Amino acid sequence: MTPAEIAPKDRLIVALDLPSVDAAEAMIAKLGDSVTFYKIGYQLAYAGGLPLIGKLADRGKKVFADLKMHDIGNTVARGTESVAKLGATFVTVHAYPQTMKGAVEGRGSASLKILAVTVLTSYDDDDLHAAGYRLSVSELVEARAQQAQVLGVDGLVSSPEEVGSLRKIVGHQMSLVTPGIRPAGAASGDQKRIMTPSRAIAAGADYLVVGRPVVEAADPKAVADTIHAEIAQALG
Numbered sequence: 001m002t003p004a005e006i007a008p009k010d011r012l013i014v015a016l017d018l019p020s021v022d023a024a025e026a027m028i029a030k031l032g033d034s035v036t037f038y039k040i041g042y043q044l045a046y047a048g049g050l051p052l053i054g055k056l057a058d059r060g061k062k063v064f065a066d067l068k069m070h071d072i073g074n075t076v077a078r079g080t081e082s083v084a085k086l087g088a089t090f091v092t093v094h095a096y097p098q099t100m101k102g103a104v105e106g107r108g109s110a111s112l113k114i115l116a117v118t119v120l121t122s123y124d125d126d127d128l129h130a131a132g133y134r135l136s137v138s139e140l141v142e143a144r145a146q147q148a149q150v151l152g153v154d155g156l157v158s159s160p161e162e163v164g165s166l167r168k169i170v171g172h173q174m175s176l177v178t179p180g181i182r183p184a185g186a187a188s189g190d191q192k193r194i195m196t197p198s199r200a201i202a203a204g205a206d207y208l209v210v211g212r213p214v215v216e217a218a219d220p221k222a223v224a225d226t227i228h229a230e231i232a233q234a235l236g
């Protein structure tokens, strides 16, 4: 999908990083028509949130199953086969060659899109070195993007800082999905590679993933609406 084909409202993905299905449903009710795309990750998935994927899809919402799979290829393939039946639009795997290959194989002809997480947005060069890597963040992100493209992965998760260089490598054949989004003045928390919504869109990001700045806000709908307005302005 080229950026022009993405509905502007779908560009904001709200991370339902909440402790229970009830808390998630309450947040979804508060956000109402303002949000069309949700992400379900570790916290909610491990609290019984997986069936919410199909329920949200039935209500016309899109869902990103952020399961960040990483295991031997066969296990990832069989896991992806199962996830493909849940009704999600996206699923994440870590960008290791065997893992990405397994996910693409397991997805088969299903409509689920595979996103490869390049380097987590909470990592900087020092964190990578501490984890045993010799490459810088930008070098590793680019190397993994090239591998993902060759393996038939559909999209990449990176910080918005890498979107410009990734677009040069993968063109518009892969979706670029960016967490590490912080509206001006919002606390960065554990995120290290961050950008505002407008700068991320201007850099060329397709989708912005936002969690705490929305779900921990006193008025989550107002924050989501403001981000949408910023996205619309940046798109021109």
Ligand SMILES: O=C(O)c1cc(=O)[nH]c(=O)n1[C@@H]1O[C@H](COP(=O)(O)O)[C@@H](O)[C@H]1O
Binding pocket: 015, 017, 041, 066, 092, 117, 119, 120, 121, 122, 157, 158, 159, 179, 180, 181, 189, 191, 209, 210, 211, 212, 213
């Ligand atoms: O795969 C992801 O969604 C992801 C990748 C990454 O590199 N960094 C990252 O923050 N995320 C997720 O994006 C969300 C960001 O949440 P906030 O930092 O609260 O906006 C969280 O649910 C993370 O799990």
